[in-house]
Amino acid sequence: MRGILTVIGKxxxxxxxxxxNKLSQLDINIEDISQxxxxxxxxxxxxxxxxxxxxxxxxxxxxxSLSEELAVKITIQNAEIFDAMHKL
Known part of the structure; x- marks a missing residue:
């Protein structure tokens, strides 16, 4: 299963x-990252x-919980939903 995670904040x-670290604890692998x-x-x-x-x-x-701890906005969603939302 694929997912998309975004982080925005100061x-x-x-x-x-x-x-x-949180992704590792949850047995989630990072395939690609851009920051x-x-x-x-x-x-x-x-x-x-x-x-x-x-x-x-x-x-x-x-x-x-991690969003609150870091004072940033973190979202995670199914990549299929993300793709469908961003198709032209």
């Missing part, structure tokens, strides 16, 4: 490390491979 040390800093804002998008039995509502809860 830049600070440890965002990539914390998100990567940039625009002014003081950190933005990142990751393409992920998730275990087949992944529950996106449970994953959202996990990442909502």
């Amino acid at each position: 830049d600070k040390v440890g965002i990539v490390a914390a998100v990567s 940039t800093i625009m002014d003081d804002y950190f933005t990142m998008i990751m393409s992920l491979t998730l275990p087949q039995d992944s529950d996106f509502s449970q994953l959202r809860t996990e990442f909502d």
